[in-house]
Amino acid sequence: MSEATVLRAAATPFLSRQRLGLAALWAVLILVPFWVPLVGGYTQLAGRALVLGLAAMALNFLLGFTGVMSFGHAAWFGLGAYGTGLMLRYVTSSSLLATLAGVLLGGVLGTVLGRLLVRRRGVYFAMITIAFGQIFFYIAYRWNSLTGGDDGLRGFQRQPIGFGRFLLDIQGNDVALYYYLLFVFAICVGLMGLLLGSPFGRTLIAIRENERRARFLGIDVERQIWLSFSLSCFFCSAAGALYALLNNFADPMTLHYTLSGEIVIMAVMGGMRSFWGPLLGAAVFVVLQDYVSSMTVNWMSFIGLLFVLVVLFAPRGLLGALQRETPR
Amino acid sequence: MNLLEVHHVSKNFGSLHAVQDVSLMVAPGELRAIIGPNGAGKTTFFNLITGFFPPSAGEIRFGGADITRVPASGRVRLGMARTFQITEIFPELSVRENVRIAAEAAAGLTLGIILGRARQAAIAHEISAAIALTGLTDRADRKVGELAHGDQRAAEIAMALALRPRLLLLDEPTAGMGEQETFEIAALIRRLHRDSRYTIVLIEHDMRVVFHLADRITVLEQGCLLAEGTPAEIAANEAVQAAYLGQTA
Numbered sequence: 001m002s003e004a005t006v007l008r009a010a011a012t013p014f015l016s017r018q019r020l021g022l023a024a025l026w027a028v029l030i031l032v033p034f035w036v037p038l039v040g041g042y043t044q045l046a047g048r049a050l051v052l053g054l055a056a057m058a059l060n061f062l063l064g065f066t067g068v069m070s071f072g073h074a075a076w077f078g079l080g081a082y083g084t085g086l087m088l089r090y091v092t093s094s095s096l097l098a099t100l101a102g103v104l105l106g107g108v109l110g111t112v113l114g115r116l117l118v119r120r121r122g123v124y125f126a127m128i129t130i131a132f133g134q135i136f137f138y139i140a141y142r143w144n145s146l147t148g149g150d151d152g153l154r155g156f157q158r159q160p161i162g163f164g165r166f167l168l169d170i171q172g173n174d175v176a177l178y179y180y181l182l183f184v185f186a187i188c189v190g191l192m193g194l195l196l197g198s199p200f201g202r203t204l205i206a207i208r209e210n211e212r213r214a215r216f217l218g219i220d221v222e223r224q225i226w227l228s229f230s231l232s233c234f235f236c237s238a239a240g241a242l243y244a245l246l247n248n249f250a251d252p253m254t255l256h257y258t259l260s261g262e263i264v265i266m267a268v269m270g271g272m273r274s275f276w277g278p279l280l281g282a283a284v285f286v287v288l289q290d291y292v293s294s295m296t297v298n299w300m301s302f303i304g305l306l307f308v309l310v311v312l313f314a315p316r317g318l319l320g321a322l323q324r325e326t327p328r
Numbered sequence: 329m330n331l332l333e334v335h336h337v338s339k340n341f342g343s344l345h346a347v348q349d350v351s352l353m354v355a356p357g358e359l360r361a362i363i364g365p366n367g368a369g370k371t372t373f374f375n376l377i378t379g380f381f382p383p384s385a386g387e388i389r390f391g392g393a394d395i396t397r398v399p400a401s402g403r404v405r406l407g408m409a410r411t412f413q414i415t416e417i418f419p420e421l422s423v424r425e426n427v428r429i430a431a432e433a434a435a436g437l438t439l440g441i442i443l444g445r446a447r448q449a450a451i452a453h454e455i456s457a458a459i460a461l462t463g464l465t466d467r468a469d470r471k472v473g474e475l476a477h478g479d480q481r482a483a484e485i486a487m488a489l490a491l492r493p494r495l496l497l498l499d500e501p502t503a504g505m506g507e508q509e510t511f512e513i514a515a516l517i518r519r520l521h522r523d524s525r526y527t528i529v530l531i532e533h534d535m536r537v538v539f540h541l542a543d544r545i546t547v548l549e550q551g552c553l554l555a556e557g558t559p560a561e562i563a564a565n566e567a568v569q570a571a572y573l574g575q576t577a
Contacts, residue, residue, distance in 0.1 A: 199432040199440035206429045209418035216378070216416070217433045217491065218404030224438065 025276065029182060033175040041287070043174040044246070047181050049286040051242045054185050056266035056278030057192065058235030063264070064272035065196055066228040067208030069122070072129030073263050075136045076233040078255030079106035080240025082140060082153060085250035089156035095170060095245060096161055099184065102241030103234060110233025111226075118222040118229070130257050137255040153250040170245070181242050188235050193275065195231065204228050236263075265303070269310050271317025280319050329392060331356045331495055331527050337376055337386030339369075346372040348551045349386075354495070359521045359528045361538045364548035365571060370531045371413060373548065374499050377529070378410045379403045391494065404433075407494035411484045413503055413531075419473030423464050423483045426472055427455045430490035454490060461524065462486040462516060478509030482516060489520075496520070498530040502537055510534060517541060539563065547571070 028035075032046045059073045083105030087098040117128045140147045147153050161168045161180065170177040195201050203224050206214040215221050244250045253259060262285065270281020285303060292299040314321035332354040339347040347369045354360050362370050376383050379400035388396045395403055418426050431454045432440065435447075443451075459468050462482040467475060472483050481501060488496055501517060502510040514537045520526045521541070532538045538545060538559070545562045547554040549571045555562060562568055 195441065198442065199437040202425070202429050202432065203438045205421070206418055209420055210416055212412075213416040213418065213487075214429075215400055216404060216410055216412075217430050217487065218401045219433050219438055220401050227439075 029185075032182075033178055043178050045286065045290055047174075047178050047246050049283040050178075050181050050185055050279075051239050051246060052263070052266060052286055053279035053282035054188055054242070055236050055239035055263050056270065056282045057189065057275075058232050058239060059263050060267045060272050060275075060278045061192055061196070061235060062228055062232040063267055064274075064278075065201070065208060066204040066225060067211075068225055068229070069126045069264075070129040070229075070232070071126045071257065071260050071264065072131070072133030073232070073236050074255055074257060074259035075129075075133035076106040076110045076236040077240035077243065077259065077263070078133075078140065078250070078252070079109060079136060080237030080242075081244035081250040081254045082147060082240075083237070084241040084244040085153040085156050086146070088158070088244075089153065093159045094161075095159050095180070098158075099238070099241045099245065102244065103237045106237025106240060107230070107234035110237070111230040114226050114229035114233065118226045130260070133255060133257050133260055137252060137257075140252045140255055147250075147252070150252065152252060154248075157248055158245040177246070181246065184238060184242055188238050192231075192235065196275070200224075200227075265307055269307055269317060271319035271321075273316055274319045274323070277317045277319035281317065284318065329356075330354060331358075331391060332377070332529070333389040334377065335387045335389070337373075337383040337388065339372055339376055339381070340384045345551050347376065347383075347548075350548065350551075350553045352546055354527060354529055356527055357525055359517075359541055359543045360530070361542035361545045362529065362531045362548060363533075363535075363538055363545060364554070367550070368548040369551040370548055371499060372551075374410070374497060374529075374531060378408060378497060404491060405436075407492070408497065409488035409491040409493035409495070410497040411481070411488055411499060411501065413499045415477075415480045415484050417472045417480060417484050417487070420471060422469050423459060423472055423475070423486070424455060424468045426483055427458050427486050427490045430487040431455050431458070434491045454492075458486045458489040461489060461520070463512075476509070478505055478512055481505070481509075481513060485516065485520075494527065496526050496528045498528065500531050500533060502532065502534050510537065514541060 029050070033043050036043060036046045055073065055077050059070060062068050062070055080102040082102070084098045084102030087101040088095070092098060113132055117125055120128060141149060143149065158170055158177070160171050168176050168180060170180045196204070203214065203219050206217065206219060207221055207224060211221055240254060243254065266281040266285050267278040268281070269284065270279065271277025284306075288303055288306070289299055292302050310318060330353045332352065334350065334352040336349050336351055337347060338345065338349055350373060352360075362373065364370050375381055377388060379395070379398060379402070382397065386396070387394060390403070390406060390408065395406065398406070418429065428451070431451050432438070435451060437443070459465055462485050464479060464482055464486060467479060472480055475483065485498070485501070498517070502513050505513065517528065517530070518541055521528055542559055544557065545559055546556045547562060547568050554571060555565045555568050557565070
């Protein structure tokens with residue numbers, strides 16, 4: 001037995017390496033408003049990384065854990081953003097209700113349309129998802145009176161959230177906003193973790209590993225893929241809803257397939273076989289974008305180069321490469 | 329009453345008649361072998377029984393019910409479990425995880441999120457039992473993809489057992505194996521049949537295995553039923569001998 005195996009066997013389940021890593025990760029996320037300014041960042045940027053990280057993790061629920069590729073996840077992200085923006089602008093001043101409306105708009109439409117593509121696989125599945133995305137992009141782009149068309153949806157403001165006598169001022173206070181984002185992020189990620197660790201989640205992994213075997217274990221493959229797609233859409237819409245709150249703006253480009261591609265890049269670059277990989281991928285993406293785009297308009301070339309290097313030399317993604325260095 | 333009844337099934341792929349008017353009755357507790365030269369339609373016949381595709385004609389009954397139009401996943405839930413000629417497993421997962429997925433599917437938990445302790449314990453017990461029966465207890469936590477070929481096949485059989493099958497269908501369980509591995513898998517099938525009283529239908533190329541294990545043998549040739557009987561009857565059958573030795577004038 002190697003030393004690592006002995007250590008692993010000796011560790012009590014309560015203080016396992018995995019649990020310590022998880023505790024450290026949450027500590028880092030919770031303390032963001034304190035350490036990010038020290039390294040030259042700002043809380044708004046961290047919020048952006050968190051939100052896109054949630055979108056990439058939502059995609060990865062489908063891509064990494066069910067083995068089905070979507071190139072149209074911007075559709076659900078953008079619908080979440082527009083749902084939230086429209087709600088705040090026309091209906092309510094409650095940020096919570098607006099978030100919920102965004103989640104429902106993207107999630108329900110994703111669920112309904114997802115039913116149409118469960119029998120498709122591989123490239124055909126991916127092509128249809130692109131088409132779905134572009135349909136919503138053109139609706140938002142053309143429907144000027146409702147969505148603001150090309151200029152995007154403006155004229156709404158996230159509103160402070162009241163809990164009885166306590167008021168969370170996400171409107172004027174960046175730190176409060178970050179904690180609201182982190183709160184929704186934690187709910188979504190907690191649910192994803194619960195689902196993936198359950199018998200239901202194992203059927204998804206079974207489908208990813210060997211669809212034919214899964215079918216001959218009595219697993220209804222089409223239904224499970226549909227459910228996985230639907231859940232992935234709900235989580236991705238949640239990210240989009242938060243994105244609208246973060247920017248006080250819903251942009252038609254949040255529905256465009258270029259964003260779908262970026263979400264795929266984040267997930268793959270971070271590591272699509274790992275649960276947290278896509279969050280790391282999104283963070284790297286957002287930070288690089290922020291720093292490099294202040295120097296050159298060709299910031300995407302740098303991300304492209306990094307993406308190619310990761311795919312060639314670390315096919316398990318950045319997190320996969322890090323984990324291999326330190327035996328778990 | 330027979331557990332499995334196949335009445336006059338045919339399967340055409342375009343103009344190719346892969347299976348023509350074949351019938352098969354399997355009694356509970358029986359071990360039936362299906363043999364035949366390459367291209368005789370054995371695997372197609374298996375795929376018809378397990379619902380991989382529907383027959384062009386004929387009827388299939390299982391436990392008294394007509395299942396001709398029931399899809400594969402539905403037949404599994406009715407109690408049919410199969411293994412494949414080329415081992416179908418989840419290579420990146422451990423033996424235990426492979427068997428767990430099968431056990432949870434059989435328990436109707438494909439939508440299960442949170443399980444009670446009693447349920448978890450019952451499933452863990454079932455998993456351990458299937459693994460022990462196939463002799464993989466000491467390898468239970470290794471990735472199946474890293475195991476020897478014979479052990480992968482045993483793991484696939486363990487998954488089939490975890491489905492709580494009433495009928496076990498094994499497609500060439502010793503395909504591609506050496507002497508020792510063939511012997512071990514044959515011994516495993518014998519234990520499942522004699523000791524655990526499973527009803528088994530298997531396709532097999534290795535004639536020593538077939539004549540050693542089977543209660544009855546069905547012989548297919550060019551998609552048609554050539555003969556059926558006990559091993560002694562089949563060994564003495566001239567048509568079977570001709571089919572196996574080649575059509576000499």
